[in-house]
Amino acid sequence: MRIHDLTQDLEAGIAAAERAVRDGHLVVLPTDTVYGVGANAFAPAAVQRLLEAKGRTRQKPPPVLIGRVGTLDALAIDIPGWLRRMLDELWPGALTVVLRAQPSLTWDLGETHGTVAVRVPGDERARRLLDVTGPLAVSSANRTGEPAATTVEEAQEMLGDSVAVYLDGGPSGDAVPSTILDITGTTPRILRQGALPLERLHEFNNTIEPAAGE
Template identity: 60%
Template sequence: MSSVFDSRDADQILTGMRQARLAIGRGELVVLPTDTVYGVGADAFSPTAVQRLLDAKGRGRQQPPPVLVGSTATLAALVETVPEPVQRLVDEFWPGGLTIVLPSQPSLVWDLGETHGTVAVRMPDHRVALALLEETGPLAVSSANLTGEPAAVELEAARSMLGESIEVYLDAGPSTRGVASTIIDATSLVRPGGEDAKVRVLREGAISRDELARVLGDLLDEQP
């Protein structure tokens, strides 16, 4: 049976964080608050847990989940390299609503789905999410909803869709932004043949194209 803990209650959050950490360690799923929308998280290095996440959402391996990290330094451990323009974006927008797709570190042993050798990484700006990530390490996290349904901005919406597929729910009230993160593809800055490399916006969300252009200048692809 799923457990729900209110992170705004000092006693509940201590118990909730402990139960969430244990659940992640067992390969179970946890719903956690972020600065954008609620997310459902699993151990990024457990293929069984990641598949459980995809199954809970009704999602195929062709839609691999992003990975949330608890510090900017962790990015360098998960990707092949961090190009200078990407570092500028990280300095400007992390923690926050920007997900960055880069070639993944080849030495990592994980299976997030059909990633084609890439990984989408974000550092959320939420105290509960960051505290959990500090204890668990990187988590595969996707929005806490069934595929095709609106992302959950309140815990009860996530519970109504995901139900008992989740071991622990961490409640922090309504999401502060209620808008999904912006996703950018920066792989062309790393892979060969990148003289005309551009950063592409895959999904516009919490960070606008204008904000990205302010940091990237001509490196931002003009195509929406």
Template identity: 50%
Template sequence: MSAVFDCSDPAERSAGLHAAVAAARSGRLVVMPTDTVYGLGCDAFDSAAVSDLLAAKGRGRDMPVPVLVGSWHTVDGLVASMTPQARELVQAFWPGGLSLVMEQAPTLAWDLGDTDGSVMLRMPLHPVAIEVLREVGPMAVSSANVSGQPPAVTAADARAQLGEEVTVYLDGGRAELGTASTIVDLTGETPRVLREGAVSLAEVAEVLDCVPDELRADR
């Protein structure tokens, strides 16, 4: 049976964090608040758990799961190389609503779906999520909703869609931004914004010292 913990209460928050970390380490699914929307997550290195996550969302391997991290420094061990552009974006927007698609380190023993050698990474700006991530390590995290349905902005929204597929729900109140992260693809010769969300195209362009239109994926 799923357990829901109210993270506005210090005692429940402590118990919830302990339960969520234990669940993730045991290969089960957890829902946690982030700054953008609620996330459905598991240990990124547990392939069976990632498969369960995709099944809970009703998604196939053709839509691989992003990875959330609890520290800037974690990224260095997950990607083939940390480019100057990637470092500039990380320093400007992490923790926050920007996801970066980069070539993953070739030695990583994980299976996030059909990634074609890349991984999408983000460090969220939410204390509950950060605490879980720093205990568990990198987590495969997708929006906490059934594929095709609106992303959950509250724990109740997530539970209504995912139900008993999830072992622990951490209720951190309404997601502050309520919109998905912006996605920047850094795997090609030039950066491309695949989705504009919490961080504007103009903000990304300012950091990269370019014209916003140069970043559009459809140009």
């Protein structure tokens, strides 16, 4: 287990994390919301290691972070025009979108039922890492049931030696997680209300339904 201070040597930290991901290990990285724990999205054993580190079952597959909007078409299908306009404006940012996965993808994120949750994070350091690793399966850096980590120290306390490399980017910019928008049903709907309010999403599609109970 190694901790790299990104404020001191960004390139060394990115390189160490890239090697760890390539070797099938877990990394903790800062994002624009809370800290995340990530694994190679195309390495089933690494994704399983992520789920076990969090104490999570395959029934709760992790989202996938990508470095740029242009990668989306390689991972998902049936992307409507209104969503493309939304993502062009709101990505990078705190919006996760659940879409139909490309059927040709050879990965195993868990019981996804043919869907994938995707986000381009607003943190430039996270995108630098994604540019060299490719898509990462990333979940909040915490044990299931515990608060999401907003510092690398909190992440280390919960995840310990299950993570090979910790990237310390200082306190996270926002403790509020991303908003999750599901467009795979008949009507698009919010699964989790997070940093982006429904009113902002309605600027692109006013049929989006709020999260249950709101």
